[in-house]
Amino acid sequence: KQEVTQIPAALSVPEGENLVLNCSFTDSAIYNLQWFRQDPGKGLTSLLLIQSSQREQTSGRLNASLDKSSGRSTLYIAASQPGDSATYLCAVTGAGSYQLTFGKGTKLSVIP
Amino acid sequence: DTGVSQDPRHKITKRGQNVTFRCDPISEHNRLYWYRQTLGQGPEFLTYFQNEAQLEKSRLLSDRFSAERPKGSFSTLEIQRTEQGDSAMYLCATRRDISSNEQFFGPGTRLTVL
Numbered sequence: 001k002q003e004v005t006q007i008p009a010a011l012s013v014p015e016g017e018n019l020v021l022n023c024s025f026t027d028s029a030i031y032n033l034q035w036f037r038q039d040p041g042k043g044l045t046s047l048l049l050i051q052s053s054q055r056e057q058t059s060g061r062l063n064a065s066l067d068k069s070s071g072r073s074t075l076y077i078a079a080s081q082p083g084d085s086a087t088y089l090c091a092v093t094g095a096g097s098y099q100l101t102f103g104k105g106t107k108l109s110v111i112p
Numbered sequence: 113d114t115g116v117s118q119d120p121r122h123k124i125t126k127r128g129q130n131v132t133f134r135c136d137p138i139s140e141h142n143r144l145y146w147y148r149q150t151l152g153q154g155p156e157f158l159t160y161f162q163n164e165a166q167l168e169k170s171r172l173l174s175d176r177f178s179a180e181r182p183k184g185s186f187s188t189l190e191i192q193r194t195e196q197g198d199s200a201m202y203l204c205a206t207r208r209d210i211s212s213n214e215q216f217f218g219p220g221t222r223l224t225v226l
Binding site for chain 2: 004031032034036041042043044045046049051089091093097098099100101102103104105
């Protein structure tokens, strides 16, 4: 059974810092990995999707990497802003499955 | 706004009552998923539709839960004889087709069972 772990569970940084969020998964047989953002009481916003054949994806200040063989992904946020404060969720789609398996998320607070 | 809508956004009910939630997908998306999220946890998969066919169901989906997607458009999730443990956010997500793996989520329906 696929398990996804996100470390740290919570992170507080001053505005302007660069930061890295970590995600690990136990079964490397995945189709893709997706990073989401969730604001309190809201649905999920897709940030980046990395196919299993890709090593990284970039969107604006966000960069996500994938090392499938070691079962790890990182989300790098450059020059953090208070508006980046949210919970960030990592999810994988396993080979032969249609569903996403999520981690518990990392709650990010960016202090002005 | 992802284009996926859910109704209602909030539902408060008493234990033992039945509730029904609706999800309207992005129009060209023929894959539809339901997830449940409890406080402090990531979403957990409940069920998956390809057009009108329900292809996968989680063991979390007890016999009190039923989902439909008539005509492959909107979907409904019904919970019968609600229990306090059903209190959660119910999320709907859609995906375009086999060529795209990205899932787009709706705003969710928050259920509180008293």
